[in-house]
Amino acid sequence: MTLSKEDQHNDYELMAALAGGDHDALSVLYDKYAGVMLALCRRILRDATEAEQLLLDVFTEIWQRADRYDERRATPLTYLLTLCRSRAIDRCRSRRSKHGKWAVNDFTTDNTMESVMAPGQQPAEAVSSGEQGHLVRQAMKTLTDIQRKVLELAYFDGLSQSEIAEVTGIPLGTVKSHVRMALIQLRQKLRKED
């Protein structure tokens, strides 16, 4: 996936067309981003069938509530991914509350990027090959293992600051500062490449 400036402009136009009820706009947006959004759903839900079901629901919601998108607050891609994450985490939490509390083991092992890849896939090759994917990969490399871990537990596993502290044994204040530093660093790395 490449995201040039023109691409991003196109995305704004697609979102506007979507709000105007343009079926083709949704189809284009789907072809562009369904892959990364499904990857996100699978990483959070860890269930391929449930992930596809959620992807379908998220795109239906994007279509039905296109009026919610506010271009002053986020780029289209940020909006799509943020909505997708939030719906996936909601679904995961309701599942968790049905099946009881998470166990520490759920997160201390096997929750890294590799565990959601197909067998034989190597992280470096499997990651999205486009320009933006490359930038993000480079930026992620500059984080410490702990920063990356804390960020993943928050973003992909939906743990709150206190849950992260409990699972990792890191003090609450340090969890906060890891999250802050990691996001600042990601932001700076990605901004430098603008």
Next chain:
Amino acid sequence: MQCDEVQELIYLEAAGAEDAAARSVIRDHLAKGCVICQAALAEATAAAAQLPLNLPPCPPSESVKKELMRRIKTATPLSQSERTSATPEPKRMPRKLLLWPLVISTSLAAAMFLVAILSLQANENLSREHLKDLTALASLQKSFLRDTARLSQLSHQMHDAVAMEKRKILSLETKLAAAESLKAMIGSPALEMASLHGSSPMRTAWGRVMWNDKMKMWKLCVFNMPHLPNSKTYEVWMITSGGKKMPAGLFNTDYKTQSALVTPAVPPNKHEMAEIAVTIEPAGGSPQPTGAILLAGHIG
């Protein structure tokens, strides 16, 4: 609550690790209309939204798209149904101030078109004059459409430029606030200073620590210390006269200048502190030093 306290929480919210209390603090603050924190949240959210791009993309099975296209055929977007019902003007337009001129001009063109059609219906003789007018109107409408597209493109570019300026302002404001607090600290007669000296294997390292007990501020400048790889960090220690070592913060030096300006954690019992020191520790820091003391100075 102050902006910097809110911004501490904003990163948690962007990563999705905020608790209910943090969420309500942020909501309350943003509801007061703080554009700085709003921009900070937008930026942090955008940074967090990059994380999925690091995942290997999985193409969904074909049936998902088929089902989606089937679903949307029967479901009209809410925005669309609202628009066609009561309100004659699109709901989204008023906030896009830039688009107002073209909204007016397009409506004007449409009105002119309508008048032309009406007059045509009234006058059954389709004279050459009318035909000419219609052709002119059609070409006028075409050029309006072109202008609309161009204006919309300009509005996006402008939007991007404004967002970029906002980011710059935010970063400058942060820098300015830091510089101002440093100036206040250094300018005060309560300022105290001590030198730090390097020891093997970092003999050329040196530093200076400044503190202002009144303002409860500490600053440590270090020089000639190499930038560390991600697996390691420098850790600052406050050491009591009894030899008890307390962790006082982590830092890395700038890659090019091999220096850093650090704000160590203020020790609660400052009068018991005799020494300040720096070691190298594994990333994330240690509760007690595991590496040798590379830089130290007396503060007692």
